Amino acid sequence: MPTILITGCSSGFGLETARHFAERGWDVIATMRSPREDALPSSDRIRVLPLDVTDAASIASAIAQAGPVDALVNNAGIGFLNALEGTSIETAREIIETNTLGTIAMMQAVLPQMRERGAGVIVNVTSSVTYKPLPLLSVYTASKAAVNAFSDSVAIELEPFGIRVRVVLPGRAPQTSFGDNARSRLTSGFPEPYSELVQQVFAGWEQDAGPVTSVNDVAEAVWQAVTDQGSPTHIPAGADAIAWSNGS
Structure with a gap:
C-alpha cells in the first residue's frame, strides 16, 4: 500500500486529510x-509520530521512523493576524520559520528518497488569502505566498525525477481552530490606531454568511493533488477559495 506523511495532524485540515487517506487504503504517517x-x-492504517517542522533533529527522527513515503503533505502552520505595526520582527520570523522554512525543510528531508525511486508527490497547503489580500494578515499572507512561488519553481526542477509538486489553497474554514489560534497569539493586542479597522474585520467575519471551506473540501483537494497526475499545479479548496481564484 502507498504511504503518505502529513504534518500538522492534531486538528483541522491535517486531521481530516489523515482520516481521508486511511479510509481509502493508504498507510498514513500522521505527525x-x-x-x-x-x-x-x-x-x-494510521501511525502517529511527533514532528516539529522547525526542528532539524525532530524532522530527521520522524523521517527515519516513517521510512520511504510516496507522498508528503506539508500542512503544519501557524495562523496569525495583526496590523503590521503591531507585529514584532521576532513574531514575523516565527511565522515564516514555521509556514515557509518548515515546508522547505520537510521537502529537503524526503526528496533524496523520492529522487532515488523516481517517483513521489509533494502537496503544500497554503491559503486563498494569497488570491485576495485582506487586512491584518500581511505577515501570514507573505509566509504562504512565498510557498506558492517556491512550489512553482521547485516543481520544474523536480519534474525530470518523476516528482510532482502541487499547492492546495483553502478558503475560510470556521470548522478549524485557525481564528482562535491566531487571536491567542496577540499577546500585546492591536495598535490603538487600528482598533476601528480591527472591529470592522471581526464583525465582517462573524456576520459573513457566504460560502466557506470545510475540512473535507481540503482533504478532497489533497486527494486530487496526490492521486490525479493531471491535476493543476494550484488547487483552490472550498467554494470561497474557488471564487477568489477566479477573481470574484
Whole structure:
C-alpha cells in the first residue's frame, strides 16, 4: 500500500486529510508537535509520530521512523493576524520559520528518497488569502505566498525525477481552530490606531454568511493533488477559495 506523511495532524485540515487517506487504503504517517491519543488514535492504517517542522533533529527522527513515503503533505502552520505595526520582527520570523522554512525543510528531508525511486508527490497547503489580500494578515499572507512561488519553481526542477509538486489553497474554514489560534497569539493586542479597522474585520467575519471551506473540501483537494497526475499545479479548496481564484 502507498504511504503518505502529513504534518500538522492534531486538528483541522491535517486531521481530516489523515482520516481521508486511511479510509481509502493508504498507510498514513500522521505527525504533530505533541501527539495526543484523543486527537488521532493510531490504528492499522494510521501511525502517529511527533514532528516539529522547525526542528532539524525532530524532522530527521520522524523521517527515519516513517521510512520511504510516496507522498508528503506539508500542512503544519501557524495562523496569525495583526496590523503590521503591531507585529514584532521576532513574531514575523516565527511565522515564516514555521509556514515557509518548515515546508522547505520537510521537502529537503524526503526528496533524496523520492529522487532515488523516481517517483513521489509533494502537496503544500497554503491559503486563498494569497488570491485576495485582506487586512491584518500581511505577515501570514507573505509566509504562504512565498510557498506558492517556491512550489512553482521547485516543481520544474523536480519534474525530470518523476516528482510532482502541487499547492492546495483553502478558503475560510470556521470548522478549524485557525481564528482562535491566531487571536491567542496577540499577546500585546492591536495598535490603538487600528482598533476601528480591527472591529470592522471581526464583525465582517462573524456576520459573513457566504460560502466557506470545510475540512473535507481540503482533504478532497489533497486527494486530487496526490492521486490525479493531471491535476493543476494550484488547487483552490472550498467554494470561497474557488471564487477568489477566479477573481470574484
